[in-house]
Amino acid sequence: MRFLIVAAVWLLVAAPAGAQDLRQQVGGYVAGHRSAIVQELMELLAIPNVAADKPNIRRNADHLQRLLTRHGLQAEILDTTGNPLVFARTPPRAALPTLLFYCHYDGQPVDVKQWQQSDPWEPVTRGEGSETRIYARSASDDKAPIVALLAALDALHAAGTDPTVNVKLILDGEEEASSPSLVPAIARYKDRLAADLMVILDGPGHPSGRPTIAYGARGIVTLDLTVFGPKSGVHSGNYGNWIPNPAMRLAALLASMKDDSGRVTVPGYYDAVPPFSPEERAILDAVPEEDARMLSAFGVAAPEAAFPRLQDALQYPTLNVRGLASSFVGANARTIIPDRATAALDLRLVKETSADDLIARLRAHVEAQGYHLVDRDPDAATRAQYGKLARLAANGQSLSAFRTPIGDPHARAVVASLTRTFGQPPVQLRTLGGTVPIAPFIDAIGFPAILMPIVNFDNNQHEENENLRLSTFFDGIVAIAAVLRQ
Amino acid sequence: MRFLIVAAVWLLVAAPAGAQDLRQQVGGYVAGHRSAIVQELMELLAIPNVAADKPNIRRNADHLQRLLTRHGLQAEILDTTGNPLVFARTPPRAALPTLLFYCHYDGQPVDVKQWQQSDPWEPVTRGEGSETRIYARSASDDKAPIVALLAALDALHAAGTDPTVNVKLILDGEEEASSPSLVPAIARYKDRLAADLMVILDGPGHPSGRPTIAYGARGIVTLDLTVFGPKSGVHSGNYGNWIPNPAMRLAALLASMKDDSGRVTVPGYYDAVPPFSPEERAILDAVPEEDARMLSAFGVAAPEAAFPRLQDALQYPTLNVRGLASSFVGANARTIIPDRATAALDLRLVKETSADDLIARLRAHVEAQGYHLVDRDPDAATRAQYGKLARLAANGQSLSAFRTPIGDPHARAVVASLTRTFGQPPVQLRTLGGTVPIAPFIDAIGFPAILMPIVNFDNNQHEENENLRLSTFFDGIVAIAAVLRQ
Numbered sequence: 016m017r018f019l020i021v022a023a024v025w026l027l028v029a030a031p032a033g034a035q036d037l038r039q040q041v042g043g044y045v046a047g048h049r050s051a052i053v054q055e056l057m058e059l060l061a062i063p064n065v066a067a068d069k070p071n072i073r074r075n076a077d078h079l080q081r082l083l084t085r086h087g088l089q090a091e092i093l094d095t096t097g098n099p100l101v102f103a104r105t106p107p108r109a110a111l112p113t114l115l116f117y118c119h120y121d122g123q124p125v126d127v128k129q130w131q132q133s134d135p136w137e138p139v140t141r142g143e144g145s146e147t148r149i150y151a152r153s154a155s156d157d158k159a160p161i162v163a164l165l166a167a168l169d170a171l172h173a174a175g176t177d178p179t180v181n182v183k184l185i186l187d188g189e190e191e192a193s194s195p196s197l198v199p200a201i202a203r204y205k206d207r208l209a210a211d212l213m214v215i216l217d218g219p220g221h222p223s224g225r226p227t228i229a230y231g232a233r234g235i236v237t238l239d240l241t242v243f244g245p246k247s248g249v250h251s252g253n254y255g256n257w258i259p260n261p262a263m264r265l266a267a268l269l270a271s272m273k274d275d276s277g278r279v280t281v282p283g284y285y286d287a288v289p290p291f292s293p294e295e296r297a298i299l300d301a302v303p304e305e306d307a308r309m310l311s312a313f314g315v316a317a318p319e320a321a322f323p324r325l326q327d328a329l330q331y332p333t334l335n336v337r338g339l340a341s342s343f344v345g346a347n348a349r350t351i352i353p354d355r356a357t358a359a360l361d362l363r364l365v366k367e368t369s370a371d372d373l374i375a376r377l378r379a380h381v382e383a384q385g386y387h388l389v390d391r392d393p394d395a396a397t398r399a400q401y402g403k404l405a406r407l408a409a410n411g412q413s414l415s416a417f418r419t420p421i422g423d424p425h426a427r428a429v430v431a432s433l434t435r436t437f438g439q440p441p442v443q444l445r446t447l448g449g450t451v452p453i454a455p456f457i458d459a460i461g462f463p464a465i466l467m468p469i470v471n472f473d474n475n476q477h478e479e480n481e482n483l484r485l486s487t488f489f490d491g492i493v494a495i496a497a498v499l500r501q
Numbered sequence: 502m503r504f505l506i507v508a509a510v511w512l513l514v515a516a517p518a519g520a521q522d523l524r525q526q527v528g529g530y531v532a533g534h535r536s537a538i539v540q541e542l543m544e545l546l547a548i549p550n551v552a553a554d555k556p557n558i559r560r561n562a563d564h565l566q567r568l569l570t571r572h573g574l575q576a577e578i579l580d581t582t583g584n585p586l587v588f589a590r591t592p593p594r595a596a597l598p599t600l601l602f603y604c605h606y607d608g609q610p611v612d613v614k615q616w617q618q619s620d621p622w623e624p625v626t627r628g629e630g631s632e633t634r635i636y637a638r639s640a641s642d643d644k645a646p647i648v649a650l651l652a653a654l655d656a657l658h659a660a661g662t663d664p665t666v667n668v669k670l671i672l673d674g675e676e677e678a679s680s681p682s683l684v685p686a687i688a689r690y691k692d693r694l695a696a697d698l699m700v701i702l703d704g705p706g707h708p709s710g711r712p713t714i715a716y717g718a719r720g721i722v723t724l725d726l727t728v729f730g731p732k733s734g735v736h737s738g739n740y741g742n743w744i745p746n747p748a749m750r751l752a753a754l755l756a757s758m759k760d761d762s763g764r765v766t767v768p769g770y771y772d773a774v775p776p777f778s779p780e781e782r783a784i785l786d787a788v789p790e791e792d793a794r795m796l797s798a799f800g801v802a803a804p805e806a807a808f809p810r811l812q813d814a815l816q817y818p819t820l821n822v823r824g825l826a827s828s829f830v831g832a833n834a835r836t837i838i839p840d841r842a843t844a845a846l847d848l849r850l851v852k853e854t855s856a857d858d859l860i861a862r863l864r865a866h867v868e869a870q871g872y873h874l875v876d877r878d879p880d881a882a883t884r885a886q887y888g889k890l891a892r893l894a895a896n897g898q899s900l901s902a903f904r905t906p907i908g909d910p911h912a913r914a915v916v917a918s919l920t921r922t923f924g925q926p927p928v929q930l931r932t933l934g935g936t937v938p939i940a941p942f943i944d945a946i947g948f949p950a951i952l953m954p955i956v957n958f959d960n961n962q963h964e965e966n967e968n969l970r971l972s973t974f975f976d977g978i979v980a981i982a983a984v985l986r987q
């Protein structure tokens with residue numbers, strides 16, 4: 016309360032702010048306009064927004080166009096092959112760099128029964144003090160960042176300052192449906208989208224609550240590795256010790272791919288990953304350690320030892336066994352030598368490792384273990400010819416990784432401004448471990464991108480009771496303002 | 502037809518037969534009494550015989566008592582804690598060895614829809630010539646051997662000869678329900694059951710059609726081996742390369758248990774198995790090779806290389822992965838590091854290897870790989886303390902192996918008589934690879950046992966359209982007569 020009064024008084028007398036004043040200035044504006052900002056978000060959250068719900072998607076787009084216009088932006092709806100994009104910009108000023116902000120206005124489908132409220136699109140407020148939260152679908156993912164950007168622009172305007180960048184904003188209407196129309200839209204709307212840096216306002220922030228940026232995210236490709244045994248299960252007594260067992264062979268094959276530390280032993284798997292520069296090393300080392308808390312939460316005594324720290328581990332491709340299946344386990348188990356055994360794999364990619372390259376290395380490794388690789392279930396002639404038969408098949412499309420160089424000048428400007436504003440550098444993640452669906456868009460658009468997540472890490476994204484912690488949200492407005500006022 | 506006439510003429514003039522005449526003599530009797538023998542079997546097959554169907558089980562027992570009495574045996578019904586046993590014997594003659602024949606009169610439940618006939622207990626005859634078969638539940642498993650034994654006794658009687666052994670016969674009424682009352686019956690009926698050798702008339706004969714005996718069968722114990730990961734699945738992107746993966750660790754653990762040839766590398770796993778004597782070696786080597794035919798049928802190019810031949814492989818305990826499970830494979834697969842991975846194992850036991858000993862060796866091996874073994878899902882404190890957690894738990898009871906020494910004098914007499922009668926030794930299997938439910942009874946009864954399967958190998962035992970190939974059945978009567986007339 017004391018802070019609110021001080022800030023309000025200060026605003027009345029302040030001259031246009033220098034960077035060191037920005038935090039107080041914007042913080043003060045937010046404190047004085049909480050109700051209006053929250054009201055604006057609540058209205059936006061009240062419009063259902065599942066990508067397949069075309070009438071409501073249109074209502075969202077129209078509402079957003081009006082909202083953006085009301086906040087002084089030049090806003091328009093861009094038709095695509097799918098859901099419309101909403102595009103807006105500040106009046107362009109020459110000689111300023113241009114940032115293209117990306118958010119999405121669609122949200123995940125809901126299972127209403129799981130929610131504590133009767134309608135996930137009737138937002139409700141629960142909790143007190145700094146733990147006050149809004150509960151609604153898309154509260155955090157990803158409508159709050161839209162409203163936060165507008166509040167940041169308003170705060171600068173109220174302080175009599177202009178952004179030091181040209182601002183463009185693109186709002187995606189089908190991100191939760193994998194954004195099929197986004198890459199095709201680049202060709203059609205090339206001039207509008209042109210910028211020096213894309214800033215993706217999406218995802219959960221760092222648990223420490225500090226401003227966070229990420230320079231990249233890993234990609235992914237999923238595969239099934241199947242080892243074939245007898246063409247149907249055979250009696251484990253009559254033929255045990257004689258007919259080869261595909262489950263045991265799959266185990267040996269998987270075990271040949273990693274050592275006990277968790278390091279992939281498939282030749283060349285990490286070869287494309289260059290050594291870290293001193294600056295990259297420093298950035299990795301500066302990420303706050305959360306190991307003990309995470310390990311305790313997961314019930315794991317110790318992490319793998321292939322890489323010295325989690326942040327190091329995330330810089331390399333993975334080879335993860337996400338599932339195993341062979342015949343039955345439990346009540347339905349039968350005493351047989353199974354006909355096949357399958358491991359479902361996912362490989363996380365980094366910028367320097369393509370799905371094709373890693374799959375080629377895996378195939379070569381499997382062949383080096385004596386396997387003949389087939390594309391489909393082997394026929395009798397193939398079975399008669401090869402002692403060891405396996406199939407390694409990618410399923411679904413791969414999503415590429417992206418990573419903007421830490422030395423990118425526009426990214427440096429973002430970091431510098433956040434550092435000045437908050438008195439310490441933001442948490443800088445060289446690569447997120449997970450995969451973001453927007454990676455193909457980043458890949459295609461031709462200028463660099465960073466992620467700047469501003470919402471609470473525990474927002475229950477994609478699940479029931481999705482929520483937005485308001486104090487984190489308000490801090491996020493300040494962070495966005497810092498990026499606008501470099 | 503010519504043979505029938507010759508045999509019939511020969512019977513009219515023959516003196517009591519020597520061993521070299523037995524085959525023709527009994528064969529002639531069978532040829533002359535086919536209709537009556539088959540009729541007797543058809544009547545027996547017409548009585549439904551699922552172990553849980555108490556009224557019909559009783560009808561079977563009563564019918565069998567009358568049938569055995571009509572054939573000159575002293576027959577009685579022995580009450581047990583479960584279904585009645587039917588017991589019969591020839592009038593005892595001192596100074597002769599005693600054989601206890603074992604058959605069972607109950608059969609597997611049926612799924613009528615799967616059968617080609619409307620009622621599996623209304624036997625039908627299909628096929629021609631040597632491929633004439635009776636189709637009915639228990640045609641082969643295990644009512645035919647009962648009728649075959651009676652026909653063999655009748656044939657000897659018709660030839661004016663007596664068996665050179667005292668014959669006892671025990672008919673089990675709940676073998677397909679795991680014979681729970683059989684071992685307890687030993688104490689109650691000890692004197693009746695006493696014998697020098699048990700001859701189990703059950704199971705399919707050798708595909709070659711030659712008379713076959715087996716000196717033993719492997720036992721079995723089933724286990725689940727679970728490796729624990731994080732207490733619930735974690736995101737494979739956010740934590741891949743850092744949180745240990747239990748599916749990969751299970752793979753490595755399984756791979757540490759066998760080499761590429763299929764040989765178990767768990768220390769001491771085969772230690773209890775003694776080297777073969779020259780006679781055992783000769784018997785193993787004399788079993789007809791069926792490798793190429795079996796491998797082709799199974800669609801496997803080459804067997805494992807741990808043992809030189811199938812018959813060798815069956816003399817050793819197995820470590821078979823009968824199932825694998827971890828999270829999901831296929832459409833439901835999720836990009837996670839799973840919380841656990843389980844291998845369902847079955848270990849086939851041989852006479853010298855107990856389940857307890859093999860499990861103790863497996864446990865020691867798992868611990869030697871750095872695992873802490875738990876008895877249930879680990880709690881938080883256990884998770885915090887141990888980097889590698891696994892559970893190895895036997896499920897269900899183990900069934901022991903049995904094996905009668907090849908040098909057993911009563912078994913030798915059986916082999917000698919079959920050799921004389923058929924002009925070559927029978928197929929002698931030192932150990933069946935599979936497990937027979939009667940093993941605990943053999944273990945408990947205190948005298949040796951051999952298996953003598955007499956029905957066609959392709960009888961569809963336990964399945965729909967169970968059948969008995971009559972020409973094989975008639976040959977079996979001769980083989981049983983040979984055993985009676987040593």
